[in-house]
Amino acid sequence: MNNTILSITIALIFGIGTFLMLRRDIVKVIIGLSLISHAVNLLIVSTGVFDGEKAPIISNGHHDSSSGIIFTDKLSDGIFAPIVPSGMEVHFVDPLVQALVLTAIVISLATTAFILILAYRIHEEYGTTDIRKLRRLRG
Template identity: 60%
Template sequence: MNNVMLALTISLLFGIGTFLILRRDMMKVIIGFGIVSHAINLYIVASGVFSDGTLVPILEHHQAVHGLDQGLMVADDVAAGVIGPITTNPYTEFADPLVQALVLTAIVIGLATTAFILTLAYRTYEEYGTTDVQELRRLWG
């Protein structure tokens, strides 16, 4: 049920963002890009969480005993779908930390880009008195 709700939330955000991007007002377009950016980040984070115990990035000790017997720090068994470092942690639910780091970077870049675009939209409004794209085309000739 959680996966269905997550998929519906991501779909709804994509739909709202796309609807706003197709508007004539620059402010609505900027808000639409922000919403689509958040939907993409949510999608990437959702894809980095594994629910199957054999595909977690950090393995339990009993899953990789044969790797420890051979003196390995990492037990990679591609045929069994087991790839990752070994730990003795009793918890089996792990998330990929690389995905979270990439999304954090995307959030910071998105914030800076949004601030720059908002500045451009403000300067356009100061110069021409409107943020309507059709009106700006008419004013520019």
């Protein structure tokens, strides 16, 4: 249930972002871009596991023998970690996706700051925020 709501939310944010990016106003385009970047961030987080309450620290070796979860790859046997036996819930959150999302957030902060300043300078040069007026380059 949770996953369905999450997927619909991500899809809605993508949709709203795309809609805003097709507007004429530069500021709306920029808001659309940052909405899309938020949607992507949500998508990345959602690839980790959500239901966990424990910190992702493997304490007792590579095999959690009590639960049967396998954490290491063994390609000769065709094992891709992590493998969770059926009927078991995973109580770990994947820490890597959170690191990825932090990086992505910082990057989208930098690009948004740059593009807002660029929009301000465009407003100064052209005297408009209508994106259809930005067509001096052609040929």
